[in-house]
Amino acid sequence: MSNKSKNLSQENPDPTCYKCNSINYCAVGRASKILDNCPMKISPEVEKKAKEIYEKDEEIKKITKIASIVEAEGYIKWPRLKDTIEFAKRMGYKKLGIAFCVGLIKEAERVAEILEKYDFDVTGVCCKTGSVKKTDLGIPEEYTMKSKTGYTIGWITCNPAAQALLLNKANTDLNIICGLCVGHDITFTKLSDAPVTTLIAKDRSMPHNPAGVLFSHYGKEFFSKEFKEMRVKDKNK
Template identity: 55%
Template sequence: MRDPTCYKCDCSNHCSIGVPNKELENCPIRASPDIQKKAIELYQTDEFIKRANIISTIVKEQRSMPRLKDTIEFARGMGYKKIGIASCAALQKETKITAEKLTQHGFEVSSVCCQTGGDKRIDVDAPEDFALPSKKGYHIDYVTCNPVAQALLLNNSKTDLNLIIGLCIGHDITFTHLSKAPVTTLIAKDRLIRHNPAATLDF
C-alpha cells in the first residue's frame, strides 16, 4: 500500500460520511481494511482508548467550549486528579491563569517552566554559534530551555495528564517523548501571531 494522502481528498464527502474515495488508490478505507479493522478492535479492547474515546465524544458535542474548558471536562471524565503544565517562560501569565482555573475546578497542579534548572546552553551541547554576543563582542552563555527536565520533574510528580503551554518546536516533541503521562497542547507557540498557528498557514 502507498502512504495515505488524505490532504488530497475532500474528506467531508468521503470518509466523514463513510464513503471511500474511488479516485484515490491509496484511500485508507479501501487500501488498508486490515488496519481499519485493527483500529476498531483497539477501540473495543484497550481500556484507555475505550474511555478516552467515550469522553472525547461527549466533550466534542459541547461545541461552544474553549480548549481549556474542553481539557477540564476531558480530564474530569477520565478521572484525572493531578495535571502537569510544561510551559514557556514567556507565557507565564497564561500559565498562571491556566493553573488557577484548574485548581478552581478541583485539580492538583504541578507546573514546570521551560528554563528550569538555569542550565547554560553550552551544558546541553547547543551550537556555540548561538551564544548571545554582548555589545563588546563577548559571548554571554545564557540559560537554555530544558524540556528534558520538565518531563522528568512532572514524571516525578506522577501527573495524570500534562499540558504544553507555548513550548518551542522540538522542545514540545522532546517533552512528549519523555512524558509518562498523556500529553496535549493547550497553547501552540507561534511568535508571529499570538500563538494561533492556524492563522499563519497561508505564509
C-alpha cells in the same frame, strides 16, 4: 481533482487524505472515490487493527469515548481550555501538570488559577528549570540569542526532559503543554509518563496561533518569499 494529483495517488501508497474532499467520504462512512490510495481502500487491515485497539484497550476506549462526548457538548461553544477541563474531569484525572515556556509564565499562571477553580491539584514546571547552559549540550555559541544591547538572553537551554521527569515525579494524571518550542514539545511528550495534551502551540510571529499563517496576508507573503528563494537556490545548483 486533476489527473496529475490522481496519478500521484496511484504511485504513492501512503495516505494523502489532504488531497481528498473527506467530508463527502470517510466522514460519512465511505471510502474515497477520488483517491486510489485512500487508506480505507488499500489498508483495510490497518483500519481493522485500529478498531480492535478501541475495543480492547480500555484506556484508549475511554479516552475516545470521553473526547467524543466533550466535542459534541462543547462544539463551537467552548474554548480549548474548557474542553481540556471537561475531558480531565470526565476521565477522573485529579492532578494536572503544566509544562510551560518561560515566555508564557503569565499564561501558565492564569491556566493554573482556572484549573484550581475546578478543584484540580495543579503543578507546573518552567522550561528553564535546571539552568542548563546551551553550550554544555553542544549547542554552538552563535545560537545563544543576544538583545539589541548585546546582553545574552538565551544562554540557558530549554529543558523539556527535566520538565517531564519532574512531572513524572509528581505523579500527574495529565500533562498540559503551554508554549513549548518545536522539538522540545516532542522530547517532553516522549518522556512524559502521563498522557499529554497541548493547550498553547508556540508561534511567536502569530501570537501563538499557528493556523493563522495559513490563509493570512502575512502567511502568504512569508511563504511566497520562502518559495521564491528556494527556486533561486535550485536554479543556481
